[in-house]
Amino acid sequence: MPLTRTEIRDHIGVITLDHAAKRNALSRELIDEVISALEQFRTRRLRVAILRAPPGARVWSAGHDVDELPESRRDPLGWDDPLRHLIREIEAFPAPVIAMIEGTVWGGACETAFACDLIVATPEATFAVTPARLGVPYNIAGVLTFLNAATLRIGKEMAFTARPVSAERAERLGMINYVVPSEELESFTFGLAQTICGNAPLSIAVMKEQLRILAGAHPMSPQGFERVQGLRRVVYDSHDYREGIRAFKEKRPPVFRGE
Numbered sequence: 001m002p003l004t005r006t007e008i009r010d011h012i013g014v015i016t017l018d019h020a021a022k023r024n025a026l027s028r029e030l031i032d033e034v035i036s037a038l039e040q041f042r043t044r045r046l047r048v049a050i051l052r053a054p055p056g057a058r059v060w061s062a063g064h065d066v067d068e069l070p071e072s073r074r075d076p077l078g079w080d081d082p083l084r085h086l087i088r089e090i091e092a093f094p095a096p097v098i099a100m101i102e103g104t105v106w107g108g109a110c111e112t113a114f115a116c117d118l119i120v121a122t123p124e125a126t127f128a129v130t131p132a133r134l135g136v137p138y139n140i141a142g143v144l145t146f147l148n149a150a151t152l153r154i155g156k157e158m159a160f161t162a163r164p165v166s167a168e169r170a171e172r173l174g175m176i177n178y179v180v181p182s183e184e185l186e187s188f189t190f191g192l193a194q195t196i197c198g199n200a201p202l203s204i205a206v207m208k209e210q211l212r213i214l215a216g217a218h219p220m221s222p223q224g225f226e227r228v229q230g231l232r233r234v235v236y237d238s239h240d241y242r243e244g245i246r247a248f249k250e251k252r253p254p255v256f257r258g259e
C-alpha cells in the first residue's frame with residue numbers, strides 16, 4: 001500500500017503524503033517514495049514540485065519516524081539517514097519545491113518544509129522544532145536549515161521550547177511565504193506554481209543552486225566540526241536520549257536527568 005500519491009498537472013508535479021495511520025511520519029519507506037517521485041519529476045523536466053498532505057489533514061507530518069531512530073550509541077541523524085537524504089534531494093531538485101501546508105508540522109518534517117523553496121500554509125498550521133522534546137542531538141546541516149529559515153533568536157526559541165509556532169507568526173517572521181484560508185490553499189498554491197512555470201526554468205534552476213550554495217557557505221574549522229560531533233555523541237550516548245525515545249514509544253512524558 002503506497003504511503004504517498006503523485007500527480008502531474010502540466011509542468012507541475014504534486015506529491016501527497018498519505019500515511020494517516022502514522023500521521024505521515026517520515027519513515028524510510030515514505031521518504032523513498034517521495035524521492036522516487038522527485039526523480040520522476042526531474043526526468044519529466046517539471047518546473048515546480050508541490051509537497052502536500054491530503055485536503056483537510058490535521059497533521060501535515062509528525063516528523064522523523066521515531067520507530068526508526070536508534071535506541072542509543074549511534075548517530076540518529078547521520079549522512080545516510082533517510083531524512084538527511086530527503087532534505088538533500090529537495091535542495092538539489094532543479095526547480096522550486098513548494099510546501100503546501102495544512103495541519104501540524106513536527107521535527108524533521110519542520111526541517112523538510114523549511115528545506116522547500118516556498119511555503120504556503122493555512123492559518124491552522126503550526127511548526128514545531130522538537131529535538132529537545134525527545135532528547136535528540138540534531139545534526140549540523142539540519143540546524144543550518146533552521147538557521148536559514150528563522151533568525152537566531154527565533155531559532156533558539158523554537159529549539160529550546162519545542163513549542164509549535166503558528167502559521168501567522170511564522171509568516172510575520174518571514175519563515176513562510178503566505179498564509180491563506182484552507183478553502184483557497186490549493187488554488188493559491190497552484191496559481192503561484194503556474195507563475196513560476198511561466199518563467200525561464202534554467203534561470204530559476206541556476207538561481208536556486210546559487211542560493212543553496214550561498215546559504216550553506218558558513219565556514220567551520222575541522223576542529224569546530226569535531227567539537228560539534230563530539231558533543232552530539234555525548235547526547236546520543238546519554239540516558240536522556242534513550243529516555244526520550246522510550247517515553248515516546250511508551251506514550252508517557254519523558255523524565256530527563258541532564259545526563
Ligand code: YXS
Binds near residue numbers: 064067138
Ligand atoms: O499508537 P499507534 O500505533 O496508533 O501510533 C500512533 C503514534 O505512535 C504514531 N506516530 C508516530 N510514529 C512514529 N514516529 C512519529 N513521529 C509519530 N507520530 C505519531 O501515529 C499514531 C497516531 O499518533 P497519535 O495517536 O499521537 O495521533 P494524534 O493525532 O493524537 O497526535 C498527532 C501528533 C503528531 C500531535 C502526535 O502523534 C505527536 O506528537 N507525534 C510526535 C511529534 C514529534 O515529536 N515528532 C518528532 C519526531 S523525531 C524527529 O522528527 C527528529 C528526530 S527531532 O526530534 O530531532 O526533531
